[in-house]
Amino acid sequence: MEDLKFCPKCGKDTLIWDGNIKWTCSNCDFVLFNNTAAAVAVIIKCKNELFFTVRNQDPGKGKLDLPGGFCDPRESSEETCYRELHEELDIVTDISRFRYLGSRPNLYPYKNIVYNTMDLFFLYEVEEKFEIKLQESEVSAGIWIATSAIDFDKIAFESQKSFLRSYIS
């Protein structure tokens, strides 16, 4: 966060990161907030198995992830679920069937900026397991894992570890 030194308004190297939520310029009145970003994670469930993707990029490259992503501006979280599952997995879902379960805060470091997110967890139950076409750059594989066989150390994000532990128990 300290990489950002130059104020985009007055041009001086007087930007100060407050260690929490915003940069302020000590030379002019410029302020930039790094507000918490909303994101969704979808637990796709078929009987006693859950669907995970394997990440092929950092953060968490090679680790397990739930399908989902950041909410776009002016989008409901259910619309984000629908869009992300379509983009990531090429599946068309019934938007009325995403069931909100709860949330966890998370950190998402990306290119020297750490984003605070609020991960909203949704359940989507399916009658039959599906296979995904491997075309999307964020995903290298999709796997179904029985809830009793989930290795929490292989899950990429702390928010998902924490939430899935409480969801499954």
Ligand SMILES: [Zn+2]
């Ligand atoms: Zn300034």
